[in-house]
Amino acid sequence: MSWVSDLKGGSFPPLESIQNLRYLILRNCSISGELPSYIGYMKSLKAIDVSFNNFTGEIPSSFINLNLTLDLMYLSDNKFTGQIPS
Structure with missing residues (x-):
């Protein structure tokens, strides 16, 4: 299991090399910028x-195209634009 904690702003942490990540919780970390498409x-x-x-921009198409089979997805209280996954 991997944990990322105590972030106080900045950009999304580089997680693309982590294999078999099951839970990604980066709540209330003051992260800005866009969500990386590799997450999807x-x-x-x-x-x-x-x-x-403080995420901005559109939610990556990898989220929209249902490449993810998530049980839970919380994206609220950011500054996203565009289509929201169902």
Whole structure:
């Protein structure tokens, strides 16, 4: 299991090399910028919570095209634009 904690701003942490990531919780970390598209291709991911940050831009198409089979997805209280995954 991997944990990322105590972030106080900045950009999304580089997680693309982590294999079999199941839970990605980066809630209320003051992260800004865009969500990386590689997150949508992580086949083992079951839950993502990036709420209460400062993410901008569109949610990557890898999320929209249902490459993810998530049990939980929390994206609230950011500054996303465009289509929201169902």
